[in-house]
Amino acid sequence: MAAQIVIAPLLVALVTAILTLLLRRFPRAQRAVSLAGALGYAVCVALLAAAVANQSILVYQLSGWRAPFGITLVADALSTFMLVLTAVVSLAAAVFSAGYISEYGQQLSYHTLYHLLVVGVTGSFLTGDIFNLFVWFEVMLLSSYVLVVFYSGPEHTRAALQYTILNLLGSAVMLLAIGGLYSTTGTLNMADMARRLANPAAFGIDPVPVLGLAGLLFAVFALKAGIVPFQFWVPAAYRAAPAPVSAMLAGVTKKVGIYAIIRLYFTVFAAASLPTGLSLPGFSGSSFLAFFGPIMFAMAAASIVLGGVGAVSRTDLDGVLAYSSIGQIGFVVLPLAIAATVPDVRELGIAAALVYALNHGLAKSMLFLASGTVREAVGSVRFEYLGGLARRTPVLSVGFFLGALTLIGIPPLSGFFGKLLVFQTAADAGAVGGQGATLALALALGGAILTVAYFSRAWNEGFWGTQSEAVRTATYSPTLVAVVVALAAALVVVGVGFDPVLRAANAAANAAVDRGTYVENVLPGVSP
């Protein structure tokens, strides 16, 4: 009976999307339904998180078709951790949208697309079936294509074209990988796949093609997460999209790629052992993870450096934030890479990545909303038109400042603990003789210094200095500023009351590596 709560967030978001489409003639009612839907979604996620905290894992078999034959929805600590982040960011961005997007745009399609985006994200976090994951990705992407091109100006259509073509190719590659995995392992259910991969001889599975197909799939997830070398769509798309959509893209949909990497590689593919002679030169370890660890490490390192250096030289606020997203996602992948390579720190590494993802999700969406507030008031976010915002609108500036501080990693904000856990993962890996731990420490330190550099520059150019005419005469919407302040307060709350967050992250990391429990619950009565 209690398992029905698993599908509740999905249904709430879907019904909201449909209702907002039907209520197009009644803009006030449409907006009210949209906000009520975002609130209802948050309530459902809270109920689900409470239920999962009680029972550790909830499984819902759609239409009563038992796994592995039907589609299964699985909510465990990892899924709910990501869903809580989604609920907070999507509620804030929905309120922001109501005051930010033009009346006509809202009436036309905005609310429907926005909630369909939430549907896609939620489905991706909950599904236990790899083809179903593809479908939810498409739901999420289709709405994001339209949202990126929402303003339809010259630069928006150009950015959307790039974003759409790249992701269409990504979808084709994902389909290829999934088809191949089905053919080699004989199943699409994640739990069933993990069970079969753990015992390949019994099911006649050849691990070599599985490794190649897993690599193909990895490229798709890296594209979604915007990790170097798949980052090139990020700056244009984030700048073109309306501010609340950028907040959702950077805060939530990027994390879908990270979630998929954790779920599939640490829960499912980790079960398989590497064929002899296929481990990367200089690395030992028999799990698939030992193969992907060094690759993730190189990609994370490149992201941190490229994102940081790129952000320092931008001439507009949105550009700094977009490049910063590339760098910060590197900080999320770095502990994952260490966790994959060094089994001793696996849970710690995943927990570090999750805490960092939560911190980045809250902070970056808040910064994009702050940037949107400035754009709405001043008309531009290019540094040449800005200056002196701190004196003109101190409350908004404090919000931006807190967001910058948390990404830099100043206590007691949430970002401090994210950075601390990343450093701790690297240090612990070094203590047990893990390869590359010193390099990881150096990278994290260098990345942190770059973060200080680009945020200092953004602050100096935009918020200090002499007030420009545009900044002085602009009026700053109190509603939008209030949303930014609410998210900034969330950053402080997460930082000050960090203990429950850490416990949730540890539970999520535990759920990610505890394959036995996952398989037993999805496939009751089958030996894992």
Add this chain to the structure above:
Amino acid sequence: MTQFVLAGVLGLLFTIGTFLVLRRDIVRVVWGVTIIAQAANVYLVTMGGLSGTVPIVGHGPPANPGSVTDPLVQALVLTAIVIGFGTTAFALVLTYRVYEEHGTIDLDELGETGGEV
């Protein structure tokens, strides 16, 4: 024999698709993406096995599970085709919109005309 023909066809489809994606003309790029997506669908169908009989109860030879083609991949392909239909339609509309905004669908010229947001 069928395997070799289909493998050749798949290779050809991916080649044509890749060639078109690398063109300067956006419409050709969209066709290229469509062909690659269709090639992925054909590939998916071949994953169900090629030698079996129709997977319909009551048809074909008496029940022998090994002799029936896997119907699941065909269901998957139907889903993928529907999604591909929607995305292709959107990509074409987007192409038209790009033409309206920039007055060109040549990617090189597009790179030169665009300014900052």
